[in-house]
Amino acid sequence: MSPGAAEHRDKMIGQMLTECWPALHFWWSGLRQLTAEGxxxxxxxxxxxxxxxxxxxxxxxxxxxxxxxKMYSQLSGHLAMIHEMTTLAYSQKWQIMKQIPLAxxxxxxKHSDSITEKIASGDVDPLxxxxxxxxxxxxxxxxxxxxxQYDLETSGQSMLERQPWHISPAxxxxxxxxxxxxxxxxNSRGADETIKSVAKELGVWPGTLYAWRKQFANFTDxxxxxxxxxxxxxxxxxxxxxxxxxxxxxxxxxxxxxSNLERIVATLGLREMTQGTLIRKLCTYTTTNxxxxxxxxxxxxxxxxYTLKYLRDPQLERITVVPRTGLNRIxxxxxxxxxxxxxxx
Numbered sequence: 001m002s003p004g005a006a007e008h009r010d011k012m013i014g015q016m017l018t019e020c021w022p023a024l025h026f027w028w029s030g031l032r033q034l035t036a037e038g039x040x041x042x043x044x045x046x047x048x049x050x051x052x053x054x055x056x057x058x059x060x061x062x063x064x065x066x067x068x069x070k071m072y073s074q075l076s077g078h079l080a081m082i083h084e085m086t087t088l089a090y091s092q093k094w095q096i097m098k099q100i101p102l103a104x105x106x107x108x109x110k111h112s113d114s115i116t117e118k119i120a121s122g123d124v125d126p127l128x129x130x131x132x133x134x135x136x137x138x139x140x141x142x143x144x145x146x147x148x149q150y151d152l153e154t155s156g157q158s159m160l161e162r163q164p165w166h167i168s169p170a171x172x173x174x175x176x177x178x179x180x181x182x183x184x185x186x187n188s189r190g191a192d193e194t195i196k197s198v199a200k201e202l203g204v205w206p207g208t209l210y211a212w213r214k215q216f217a218n219f220t221d222x223x224x225x226x227x228x229x230x231x232x233x234x235x236x237x238x239x240x241x242x243x244x245x246x247x248x249x250x251x252x253x254x255x256x257x258x259s260n261l262e263r264i265v266a267t268l269g270l271r272e273m274t275q276g277t278l279i280r281k282l283c284t285y286t287t288t289n290x291x292x293x294x295x296x297x298x299x300x301x302x303x304x305x306y307t308l309k310y311l312r313d314p315q316l317e318r319i320t321v322v323p324r325t326g327l328n329r330i331x332x333x334x335x336x337x338x339x340x341x342x343x344x345x
Contacts, residue, residue, distance in 0.1 A: 067083050075090070147272060160266050250294075250297050257293075261291075
């Protein structure tokens with residue numbers, strides 16, 4: 001390379017680094033070294049926390065490998081040969097969305113122009129290519145791509161803002177009477193019937209029936225259940241009541257953590273996380289974590305409301321108590337209570 005060409009190259013690289021990568025310009029110009037070995041250090045040491053950050057890092061002619069700090073027009077080959085990493089593992093480690101290509105703008109344009117030219121010349125049929133890709137994915141299904149944390153938060157927030165369950169004709173909200181009839185049908189199913197077959201008959205998902213059955217959960221010991229009865233006001237206000245609350249629910253905590261609780265509900269609604277995964281994640285939180293405390297407080301609220309409904313609603317008692325051999329404690333309690341005498345009369 002001639003001295004003039006080398007000088008021009010250094011000038012262009014320096015200009016590009018000044019505009020796009022100011023942090024690397026010091027290393028390139030020799031003003032200082034970013035690592036002990038005199039190599040460029042990665043521009044960041046933590047994963048991306050937003051879509052804007054990830055795009056800002058990759059929307060350039062060359063992109064920097066966050067593993068070693070070097071600049072490349074594309075990273076796929078470099079990651080495989082030098083770091084022995086797949087692009088999926090790299091993207092997952094640094095929280096880079098699948099929609100963001102690990103290639104510079106020039107490399108992307110070159111590939112786009114090439115495929116456009118082949119389509120125009122008739123060498124490639126886009127419909128046939130799409131069908132071939134679809135068939136390949138069907139025969140060799142790949143693992144579902146991961147979702148970045150900021151993508152999950154964005155999806156959950158979008159779901160809460162759009163609230164498709166209120167506007168979608170495909171989503172129907174069942175009332176309490178419908179749920180009761182469905183649970184009663186499940187509890188009275190024959191020996192050769194499964195919940196799946198009953199769900200098909202009722203036109204609902206089997207998972208929905210399981211959720212409704214949990215809502216109308218069986219109480220095998222009412223006295224034990226009453227020990228989990230909580231109130232929203234000062235417990236001293238219920239001193240003259242027959243049933244005493246076990247404690248007071250912290251409504252202020254639930255209100256303060258409302259946004260976090262809604263995000264968790266949206267995540268479960270989108271099926272981006274299972275209940276088991278959520279429970280395991282919550283168990284890693286400290287007992288003083290406000291979100292964890294709010295979930296337990298909300299659980300107490302829901303359980304207390306259902307227990308009170310159970311005591312007041314004879315139809316709910318009939319659905320909830322599944323016939324068993326021997327005398328069920330709840331049935332015994334209900335038949336001996338003055339309330340039951342009034343019902344029979």
